[in-house]
Amino acid sequence: MANIKKLQDLRTELRTTLGFTEIAREKYVDPLITSTHSPFKVANAPMKEVFVNAVALGYYNKYRIPLEGKMDRNIRNNVFSTNDLSLFLTIAATEESFEVISDMAQISTIMEEYANGGIQPLYKMIFEIDGDPIYTFREKFDNLLTDLMEE
């Protein structure tokens, strides 16, 4: 007879550390967490926030990059909140099948693939689009913001 699990139990079943490919880490992640122009610099756990946002943006763009080359994994699984986990499980369950939520190793890979797909657009949004990233965000996702508020 199996034990009933909780989200925090699943957190420990994620890969011990998660991250980006070494190339993505150097090219996009490092500037996002160190530059004074980046919103992530003010976050409590900048690298983790970059990861979660990159996952979401990757999923939103339906852009999931298979992991190739050397990985640079240094986000420990215990920094993810239960909300982050819920988000990961929801994305995985939608992307794969509902049953995937019992396989946290696969979920770790799916999230890393989305994060690697979403990191470049995130970088562009913050650094390369002319103007203030806040204005860019507001302008780019105005419909989503309105829709969500109207629900």
Place this chain on the structure above:
Amino acid sequence: MEEGWIIEIIREWDIDVNLQDLIQNLFGFQENMEMSQKKKTENSRNYIEKYFDQDKVRKIDTIPELTTDIIDIAAEKSRSPYRFVELEVENFRQFYGIQTVALRTGESNRINVIEGENGSGKTNFLNAITWCLFEKEYDTSSEIKETSPFNIHKLEQLDENEIGIMRVKLTFDRKSGQKVQFVRKSEFIRKGNESRKKGKTDFDCYTTNSINDPLKPYPQADAKVRQIIPPEIHRFFFFDAEHVTRFFEPGNESEVHSAIQEVARFNTLDKLMTTIERVKTRFAAKKTGLPEDKEIEELTAKIDDYTDKIERYKDLILKLREQKRINDQNLSRKQTELKQSGYKQVELLQKEKEGKQNELTSKNNRINEINEQLKKHLFNIMPILLTNDIFEPIIDKIDNKYEAGELPPNIRPQFVRSLLERKKCICNRPLESNEQIEALRQLGNIDDLSELEGVLIEIRSNLQNMTENVKEEISEFLELFDKIVNARESYRQTNEVIDDLNKKLERIDHANIQSIQSSITKLERNKTNIEIDLSRTRSDLEKAERDRQIDERNLDKLLKGQNKRKKINQLRDLCDNLVELLQALYDKLMEHIRTNLANKSTNYFKILAWKEDFKQNAVIEISENYAFDLKIGVRSMMIDLSAGEKQIVAISFIAALTWISGFEAPIIIDSPLNRISESHRKNIAESLPNFLEGSQLMLLVTPDEYTSDVSSILGDHVSNYYHLSYDTNTSTTTLRRI
């Protein structure tokens, strides 16, 4: 010559001493019989890399010439032959009890003679020596080989299960005073009428470098044997003269070839080259994926570009700062001028403008403050905002599972377990039948998904909360966004007011005031532009420095890879070089040895031959394909040789082989005169003392060979003469010194 002839040649060759050391080590691994090929390759690889890392060896561009002089010097260098001193045999085959044979010889009397009738134990005397050195008996019939070597007479004296010792002790010395002793010992146990070997054979070695010092244990007995006489070539040192003519039978050229290969340890040389080729392949296996020079060049150029850019940005920042300083100075001077102009209206407008400028600063601070708050909201909102459309379907899916009963909310497994333990039904009645128990157990059986029941409930609740929370956050974000839009608008308006004030100042009807104000307006505009340029340049500088840092890290990695690749290529070159070197050695040696072997064989033959024509004109030739011939002038004599003459050709060839080998063990010849006609035995006997310069010679002879004539001719040259006396009653042989 303990390391063998090839090493001696390498030592004489004009190549770097470290390279000599390396080859010697590699040769040592290759010769080590106890090392697997894999281990030999691994050790060779480690040594090549170690010598390379320690900067001891590098590729040599031109391989120095290997002259015959070098080979001759090497071959002659340390001739200090090993000599038998004493043999002690205990219960080995027909040698009952402990029998000691003194074998020490002098410079002028280098010969030992062991004489006995056929079947008296001459061959087993030789076997005692080979058993002691190699734990093998070579020249025994298969019938004898299968019998226990433990002495039968001794066995008969043992009680059932009693243990007897079989032992052979062999002592060598050298002119230099060095002494080596080998002791091989086996235990046998009596079982009925048979002796059975008990446990392993002990093999010990004792050495001393000075005749006055006592013998001390030497840990590597087998290695020491190899230094004196490697087992694979001993057949050229201990041989039956009656069987040596096989080398010259037609079609036996390969025997000659392999004999040369064996004695010169060419097999080792050949295998060593193969091992080095293997090592090279291992270095090559690592090569893949390493960067090419072009990549490094490109990246270095890119970094140089960034460096130039950074320098330009830094210069620009310095210039802009200087411009700003001058601009500020001018502005401040003009503002002072304006203040000191004495016009009341100017004073009022200026005061108002200062107030507006302070307002502008505080508005700017406010904008920055709101911006920071917005940033925090940004990364909190974005993940939920971008994925929110899938929350609802998942919540529905979880709800459907509830409805389908896949997530039983009221009957948790723990509850079912406790019911089963108490043997109670859900309705609290006692469980009475097995069917009831089974039904309850099935209710508690949960699959993998329902194991995640708690997780699904949590996800469902989290998704709902996240949506609600993000709405609040978005609401705050939008509120702040409006605030920032307003603040920016307000900032813009204040700026406009300042512009208006400037214009008013410019419009004051006084040429000097207008000019000053016009300058101020221009200087203020300059100030703004300079500040924008400064901010942009600082941002560009930050990005260029970041990009350069990334590329520098990449370059560092590439350089490490490049160094590795360079090193691997150099190691591969070195392997090629070593093979080239050894191949040159092989080719030269093979040619030289063939010629030298023929010359040496000719010399030995001339010593032993009795016909004057042979003594004067015989030439032994070994062709390129290792065919053997004896010529007088151009005439081949091989077919016309008598059996005895053929035998001395063979003995000469083998003697030459032992000389070529570089090993200096004593020579034992079994039945050296058996095939020689009686009339020529005296001739051979006269020649033997001059034969095999420096080497100790042991002759195993029958009384028919060792006639009184032969005995008297050899007399002065024989140090020890033993007679083997076989007792048919006890089946034992006793060695008696004559």
